[in-house]
Amino acid sequence: METLIVNTLLSLMVVAVVVLARTRNLFAVIVLFGLYSFLMATVMVALDAVDVAMTEAAVGAGISTVLMLGALHLCRSEEAKPAHKPWLPLAVTAATGLVLVYGTLELPAFSDPAAPIHTHVAPRYLEDGPRETGIPNVVTAVLASYRGFDTLGETTVVFTAGAGIIALLRRRRRNSRDGT
């Protein structure tokens, strides 16, 4: 039953992406991307990744969509009709995809409890994590306790991106002031 739910949601995501690739109106593209992100968040709930699902719904579907709509407002653009049929990119992506599918054939099946991912590092965190950190949610325990420095590094990335955006958009304001 769980597998059926996951597979249905995954199929819906495929449909959303196919429609998205064929749509030329950018507003519709961005709304479809938001829909795709919400479907992804739902898949994450079905995959028992509740913390990630919350973040994806808030950040992926919420903030990303708002940022894209803001950029679209500033650009006021419609995608131009492509000059020629994209046969070469289609061939390249299809070939890459086939090679990747060939690579998955040896991978463990979906939800195989004997897969290496479930037998090596994770049990240690699941068994000792709550006792060592006092936090029942293992994701929080790893994120904030065991791997706190990684999260600090992540904040640095976000800070750098923010500084870059301010540098780019500040120049723009100064230019428009000079122009008038």
Added chain:
Amino acid sequence: MSLFSHFDYWVMIFLAMAGLFIVIARGNLIKKLVGLGIFQTSVYLLYLAPGKIVGGTAPIIDAAFKVYSNPLPHVLILTAIVVGVATLALGLALVVRIREAYGTIEEDELLRHEAPDAGGESRP
């Protein structure tokens, strides 16, 4: 190996390749960023799907449950989502600047703009 045992991998590959296709084949810069976002989210799926165990529950420890999904991919992907939105915002800021400098965000027109012999007079 049945169809459904590897269906999640194949959907992930399809989504990644669709994102790659949009990045390569579509000329509009905002559409390219959407393609990049699709590629990125497909990688979330690649990490999260193998961590699931059917019949298990989210990794919040409680005496009532025995089987949990793997928490480590969740931690990695939490970081990836936040970094992803930061890079997307930076990309969009660049697109806005490009639009202000060149008046267009279509790749073909931008390349024509950048070509050394650009301008009407040198072309027939």
